[in-house]
Amino acid sequence: MLKMTHLSKAYRTEVVETYALRDFSIHVREGEFVAVTGPSGSGKTTFLTIAGLLEEFSGGEYQLDGANVRGLNDNQRSKLRNEKIGFIFQAFNLIADLNVQDNIDVPLRYRGFNGAERRRRIQEALGRVGLSARSRHYPAELSGGQQQRVAIARALAGSPRLLLADEPTGNLDTQMARGVLDLLEELHRDGATIVMVTHDPELAVRAQREVHIVDGQVVDLAAQPRLVATANAGT
């Protein structure tokens, strides 16, 4: 589903070149639930933005659902992102002046679905996250947990092949976080491929597989237990 090979991402200024990812390789298979962990500044979010086609990479290869994304123009990347990827953000990133159903409607509009199809998908996604009764509410009228559920519904509505979650429970209290995580597990059981970036080891253990990043490179957890322990201690 997602395959990065020797991928690198460098940020350049006039005097210095900093690598956020270096010789980075990862392979996420269809139906997997993978947690990507690592200390702050390790490159987790950069990995996620590149995986989500929000940012270009400097070198290496990236195949998404079998398609090589190198060299795609903005329109092609946007289309691919819209059709294959669902995003769940730590800060929910709902659009404040759109109500719940209009927020979920956003990616469906760019997909070009007709009105009936959009309404059907919105109802289905809201039903899935248990917020059918809140479709007319605005984000400010919802709790943090409900907002994240709306964000998940928005990510699901387009039936993406891959869900990318960036610290999905980072802004939630324990109880709400548990609810959101239960929902992600349920989606995974239903066949969704999920890549979740987190620095929370308790969250990471609920994934099928954990990939640890340090200094922009994937680290073999089994071979370097001390590094993991250090990373965990830091969170």
Added chain:
Amino acid sequence: MFNYYFGLAVRSLKRNIVLTVLMIAAVGVGIGASMTTLTVFRAMDSDPIPQKSRQLFAAQIDNWGPDNKSIAPGDEEHFQPQISYIDAVGLMNAKAAHRQSAMYKTGAALTPANADVLPFQVQIRATYTDFFSMFQTPFLVGGPWSADDDRNHTDVAVITQKLNDKVFGGGNSVGKSINLDNHEFRIVGVLGLWDPTPQFYDLNTDQYGEGAEVYVPFTRAIDGQMPGWGNNNCSGDPGQPGWEGRLRSECVWLQFWAELPTAADVAAYRAFLNNYASEQQRVGRFHWPAHTRIRDVREWLVYQHAVSNEVRILVLVSFSFLLVCLLNAMGLMLAKIMGRAGDIGVRRALGASRRAIFSQCLIEAGVVGLAGGLLGLGLTALGLMGLRSLLSEEASRLTHFSPLDISIAVILAVLATTLAGLYPTWRAAQVQPAWQLKAQ
């Protein structure tokens, strides 16, 4: 997607009312100021007879000579805009054009048959029958008098619909008479609405006024010694006193127009005029080489400064003001759009291409322009109303706001605001979603 983007634009504008009102006000004030001056300018600069303006020519003959000091400063061509009676008769007798007419503005007291209505003054144009076909004046009933009437100095008249309504209650007055300065004139035709603005055929006085209410044969007016109501300019010796003296003088007080349909006609008439002037030199009337000119309607309006330089400068200033207003609106739009960079980043993450963001923001700019245009229309109406209160009744006709002006105002507002919105919109499309999402 247009409807979707339009809905988003309205929603976005409602989100920050103060900023929205400021943007719309900036556009509206700019449009109001520029459209007020543009409306006046267009009325002054419009082609009063577009279908024939390249075929109708005003003739000028220098009958005062190069040493004359009475020429207006700056007129290096040494021409007077009018001609003398001697030349008018000479040109009319030559019949060198397809159609031609000498003319002048005069007036008389009209005494209605109905004794209950008091006599009143009317403006009269003394002209030839070709005037009506040359200038394509529409007739409600009847028609122009005949060439024989011109030759026979007949007491006939053509009146306007307005006068017909006033004197005859709107009935068919053809065959009836009007009394002008105690002379009966038989009505042969009633003109429909004919309102060339400016009155290009006589720009000497009242060029934006309502024009003549009565038209009579030139020959009859001369016979009747109907006084000139326009400009009468004399150089040096004004000649003998009295009407006959005026007719024999070199004073210029008549207009002369010729219809020349083809380029060959124009060339031939130019040659004819020069030959005419040379002949005048040969017989000792002119002591200088032939100096003549013909100008079509557009050239005539420019030559006669139908649009003053002050008005042109005013239009320039008002459009500069519009530019400043648009720059202000652009700044506000930029602030508004960049304040929504987070939302734009989210939309990009959810599949919006740069083009989609560009379209969305551009439509928002267009909606601001539309609202600004509507406000501008209101302000233009106010501006024109203000002008009407300042200008004379004659000049207030320039402040007429036509449906075309309304369309121009709205289109100008939408286009100008959309153009002003290009930079903020481009900036919006450049928002890096990754950076926005990382920042949140």
